[in-house]
Amino acid sequence: MEEGLLHAVQGFMYPNEVELQWSILIVLYPFTTGLVAGAFILASLERVFNVAAVKPTYRLALLSALAFLLVAPLPLQLHLGHPERSFEMYLTPHTSSAMAMFGFIYLWYLMAVLVLEIWLDYRKDMVLLARSETGWKKTLYRVLTLGVDNISEESLRIDDKLGRFITIVGIPSAFLLHGYVGFIFGSIKANPWWSTPVMPIVFLFSAIVSGIALVLLMYMLVSFLKGIPIDMPCVDTIARYLMYAFLIDFSLEMLDLIHRIYEADESFKSLDFMVHTRLYTSQILVQIIFGTIVPISMLAFIQVVKLSEAARKGIYVLAGMLTLMGIFAMRWNVVIGGQLFSKSFLGYTTYKMAFATKEGLLPAILLMLLPFGILWVLVKLLPPFDVEKAAV
Amino acid sequence: MSSDRRDFLLTAGKLLVLTAPAAAYLEAMETGKAVEPAYKTAEHYWGMIVDVEKCIGCGNCVRACKTENDVPLEPYFFRTWVERYHVAGAAEHPDVDSPDGGFNGFPEKYAAGDGAKSFFVPKLCNQCAHSPCTQVCPVGATFESPDGAVLVDKTYCLGCRYCVQACPYGCRFIDPRTKTVDKCNLCYHRITKGLTTACCESCPTGARQLVDLKDPKDPVHEFLRTHKIQVLKPQLATGAKVFYNGLDGSVR
Amino acid sequence: MHRFLKDKEHLVRMAALFAAGAILFLILQAVLVPKGFGVYGHYRAGALADNRVRAPRFAGRTACVECHTDERDAWKGGKHAGVGCEACHGALAKHAEEPSASNAFKPDPKTICFTCHLANVAKPKNFPQIDPKNHFDGGACDGCHSTHAPDKGPAK
Numbered sequence: 001m002e003e004g005l006l007h008a009v010q011g012f013m014y015p016n017e018v019e020l021q022w023s024i025l026i027v028l029y030p031f032t033t034g035l036v037a038g039a040f041i042l043a044s045l046e047r048v049f050n051v052a053a054v055k056p057t058y059r060l061a062l063l064s065a066l067a068f069l070l071v072a073p074l075p076l077q078l079h080l081g082h083p084e085r086s087f088e089m090y091l092t093p094h095t096s097s098a099m100a101m102f103g104f105i106y107l108w109y110l111m112a113v114l115v116l117e118i119w120l121d122y123r124k125d126m127v128l129l130a131r132s133e134t135g136w137k138k139t140l141y142r143v144l145t146l147g148v149d150n151i152s153e154e155s156l157r158i159d160d161k162l163g164r165f166i167t168i169v170g171i172p173s174a175f176l177l178h179g180y181v182g183f184i185f186g187s188i189k190a191n192p193w194w195s196t197p198v199m200p201i202v203f204l205f206s207a208i209v210s211g212i213a214l215v216l217l218m219y220m221l222v223s224f225l226k227g228i229p230i231d232m233p234c235v236d237t238i239a240r241y242l243m244y245a246f247l248i249d250f251s252l253e254m255l256d257l258i259h260r261i262y263e264a265d266e267s268f269k270s271l272d273f274m275v276h277t278r279l280y281t282s283q284i285l286v287q288i289i290f291g292t293i294v295p296i297s298m299l300a301f302i303q304v305v306k307l308s309e310a311a312r313k314g315i316y317v318l319a320g321m322l323t324l325m326g327i328f329a330m331r332w333n334v335v336i337g338g339q340l341f342s343k344s345f346l347g348y349t350t351y352k353m354a355f356a357t358k359e360g361l362l363p364a365i366l367l368m369l370l371p372f373g374i375l376w377v378l379v380k381l382l383p384p385f386d387v388e389k390a391a392v
Numbered sequence: 393m394s395s396d397r398r399d400f401l402l403t404a405g406k407l408l409v410l411t412a413p414a415a416a417y418l419e420a421m422e423t424g425k426a427v428e429p430a431y432k433t434a435e436h437y438w439g440m441i442v443d444v445e446k447c448i449g450c451g452n453c454v455r456a457c458k459t460e461n462d463v464p465l466e467p468y469f470f471r472t473w474v475e476r477y478h479v480a481g482a483a484e485h486p487d488v489d490s491p492d493g494g495f496n497g498f499p500e501k502y503a504a505g506d507g508a509k510s511f512f513v514p515k516l517c518n519q520c521a522h523s524p525c526t527q528v529c530p531v532g533a534t535f536e537s538p539d540g541a542v543l544v545d546k547t548y549c550l551g552c553r554y555c556v557q558a559c560p561y562g563c564r565f566i567d568p569r570t571k572t573v574d575k576c577n578l579c580y581h582r583i584t585k586g587l588t589t590a591c592c593e594s595c596p597t598g599a600r601q602l603v604d605l606k607d608p609k610d611p612v613h614e615f616l617r618t619h620k621i622q623v624l625k626p627q628l629a630t631g632a633k634v635f636y637n638g639l640d641g642s643v644r
Numbered sequence: 645m646h647r648f649l650k651d652k653e654h655l656v657r658m659a660a661l662f663a664a665g666a667i668l669f670l671i672l673q674a675v676l677v678p679k680g681f682g683v684y685g686h687y688r689a690g691a692l693a694d695n696r697v698r699a700p701r702f703a704g705r706t707a708c709v710e711c712h713t714d715e716r717d718a719w720k721g722g723k724h725a726g727v728g729c730e731a732c733h734g735a736l737a738k739h740a741e742e743p744s745a746s747n748a749f750k751p752d753p754k755t756i757c758f759t760c761h762l763a764n765v766a767k768p769k770n771f772p773q774i775d776p777k778n779h780f781d782g783g784a785c786d787g788c789h790s791t792h793a794p795d796k797g798p799a800k
């Protein structure tokens with residue numbers, strides 16, 4: 001129990017508000033689903049909009065999305081008072097609840113979009129591996145191919161057509177996946193820090209930004225580890241899309257901020273004070289300055305000044321990492337920030353994050369490392385680069 | 393129909409009609425208590441009146457509620473609590489405190505004649521008719537009963553805390569023992585037995601009064617007609633059914 | 645038919661897998677949704693009864709005056725007529741149930757009165773409140789006030 005939490009209260013809070021309801025685990029959730037949506041949208045750039053330059057990252061983007069999507073519900077389960085009852089959301093979903101409907105959007109996206117698309121794209125490789133592998137791996141690939149050995153031209157052509165259709169359906173699905181998470185917050189009229197119609201859109205664009213940054217970093221890392229030369233036109237294109245998405249995201253967030261400052265409604269003084277004190281480091285420094293303005297400037301700089309390949313690689317890595325840090329900070333500022341002030345607009349509390357407890361920092365770190373573990377397994381089972389090359 | 397058969401049917405009918413009160417009579421004789429008529433939700437629509445001009449901040453309601461409803465005693469969990477307002481000058485900057493929710497009353501901290509006005513405001517779940525908390529519950533573990541009380545199904549609640557976030561009044565909390573949500577349920581176990589809520593029963597000044605909006609004889613109708621009444625945060629259109637008399641503009 | 649399905653068998657198998665999953669989900673839903681869900685609204689009908697199960701701890705003033713008629717007469721005639729018995733005597737449902745088995749709590753007349761009547765700036769001006777330092781000789785309240793009818797003197 002949070003003994004001594006009362007001492008950290010400044011001003012007045014309704015007695016039940018003093019202890020925060022949603023912890024860092026709930027911050028992880030929009031962060032991971034955002035990475036999923038963003039990675040998928042980058043992958044769809046090649047498939048639907050025929051941006052050929054980013055093709056080398058297509059499969060890796062899909063696998064990354066899957067790895068993170070599988071982990072996404074875990075922080076939620078840890079957070080629930082009764083995780084054994086979480087299936088109730090599927091049995092008796094309350095249709096007016098964004099959280100309940102999200103369960104179905106998650107399921108749709110996982111099964112009907114991501115799993116199907118990966119399966120269709122990899123089917124030829126899986127059949128070839130089923131034929132060439134031995135032992136348990138052979139059985140695994142045969143199960144994955146549903147026991148079908150046919151990889152004729154016609155069947156692959158059908159796969160490609162269907163895959164393209166699924167990607168087209170997948171783009172609004174990805175928008176829905178993360179826009180809905182934004183709506184979960186944005187629809188709460190009781191909380192003025194959350195309640196805004198632009199929340200789903202801001203969440204979506206910051207998701208795209210984080211997803212692109214993730215794929216950029218993953219691609220460079222996996223290529224480096226496998227000794228494959230990095231396709232520079234590919235990463236240059238990705239970095240350009242990252243910059244575009246970031247500019248839109250930043251404009252939207254600034255629009256929301258300027259709007260709030262201008263209208264200065266009853267909650268404004270309280271929120272303004274919170275941003276300048278308890279949220280200063282995470283919002284002003286980490287999210288806005290080092291997490292947004294600095295990476296955008298670095299990426300913009302590259303568009304204007306010609307730099308060497310090595311210099312660009314270095315900048316992409318740094319900008320990518322700062323971006324991920326900035327988008328994480330944005331989720332933190334929304335979730336935690338929304339609970340630091342009182343709904344009476346007269347007071348503030350603190351978030352005391354423990355380390356080795358159910359909702360502490362340690363499980364959060366482990367949960368963020370888990371997708372990379374899963375991705376490592378996926379990359380081993382379903383090599384994102386040519387099967388022949390990977391076999392070398 | 394022959395008169396014999398008709399007589400038989402009439403007698404049988406009369407006997408049948410008497411069995412119900414007979415059974416009730418027998419049961420009453422057995423237990424020695426009057427059997428209550430069954431409570432029908434359709435006949436009631438509950439709310440509450442809080443008269444700020446009468447509240448003396450004694451804290452009886454806070455203590456009674458925690459006793460009656462087995463609420464954890466730590467200062468982070470309240471089904472009802474009392475706030476003290478001290479407004480000097482602009483209503484935009486009231487000084488508000490609620491030491492342990494008012495559980496031990498309010499130690500004096502202001503001096504008389506300092507040019508400010510002060511008063512107590514009891515708070516509780518507003519039993520909203522368009523409740524934002526039930527709107528967001530993902531599974532249907534909290535709901536508006538047909539008789540106007542917003543209740544929690546503790547065997548179904550996941551403890552996701554979405555409803556706690558959605559309540560504009562801060563009246564919900566997570567019970568650390570059951571890990572499910574808890575809040576004022578208008579002492580549903582009492583009001584369905586003809587008793588009043590624990591807080592109203594123990595309030596010495598009548599600042600809190602349970603009201604039944606469906607009962608034409610309830611004094612609430614006259615009260616609402618003759619007093620200047622407000623609900624908390626009317627701009628959020630929650631359909632709150634706790635009606636405050638004498639609520640100052642500075643109250644949050 | 646066979647010509648149509650040529651090269652599409654993997655899709656048929658995948659579709660069958662999805663269909664099986666959907667059917668399994670519907671079966672689970674039919675089996676696992678609690679009885680009485682949705683009868684009155686989007687909730688388990690039994691929850692209404694669950695909320696009524698608690699045993700009251702406060703008996704209510706009508707229960708007390710059934711037996712304590714002397715106190716009732718004094719109380720009804722004085723300025724505490726609007727104050728419930730348990731407001732001072734605490735939760736007494738057990739005592740009302742089984743009077744001999746459970747003793748009622750008798751509050752200390754030297755302190756109980758201050759719960760309400762101790763002067764406080766935030767209390768309504770017309771409410772009787774005193775500062776014990778300035779109130780006569782500051783002895784026990786029931787020395788001068790009858791506890792049940794404080795506007796009258798104590799019973800001799």
